[in-house]
Amino acid sequence: MFEKIKELAQKRGISLQTLAKDLGFSENYFYSLSTGAKMQADRLAAVADYFSVSTDYLLGRVETPNDILPIEDVLAIEDALRTSRILTYNGVVLTDEEKAETDKAIRDVLFKMAMEERRRNQ
Numbered sequence: 001m002f003e004k005i006k007e008l009a010q011k012r013g014i015s016l017q018t019l020a021k022d023l024g025f026s027e028n029y030f031y032s033l034s035t036g037a038k039m040q041a042d043r044l045a046a047v048a049d050y051f052s053v054s055t056d057y058l059l060g061r062v063e064t065p066n067d068i069l070p071i072e073d074v075l076a077i078e079d080a081l082r083t084s085r086i087l088t089y090n091g092v093v094l095t096d097e098e099k100a101e102t103d104k105a106i107r108d109v110l111f112k113m114a115m116e117e118r119r120r121n122q
Contacts, residue, residue, distance in 0.1 A: 001044075001058050002033040008051045011075055023050060052078060052107060073118075077110040 009019050016030040023046050048055045052074050056062045
């Protein structure tokens with residue numbers, strides 16, 4: 001699991017410390033996994049949501065990151081979110097919770113668009 005998380009973080013261009021901070025974990029949390037520590041289910045779900053992959057992918061049960069899109073499409077969506085974030089509304093800075101809700105809504109729309117494109121191209 002540690003290697004998959006490390007790979008996803010590298011593909012996104014972030015460090016494991018940044019990932020831990022973004023998720024509200026301790027700075028060295030992910031490195032503890034490399035030494036055999038177990039990940040709690042809620043944290044596993046948070047990491048999966050962060051990278052838009054399934055928990056089964058993180059656990060090594062399946063080879064594809066999710067049941068819907070190939071990793072390249074997932075990473076393209078995540079890159080679009082990272083580079084075009086909505087940070088304010090009417091000059092007011094969004095809270096972290098509002099940013100997370102906004103990201104989820106945008107991610108859902110982009111996934112829907114990617115799925116429709118994939119169906120058209122099949």
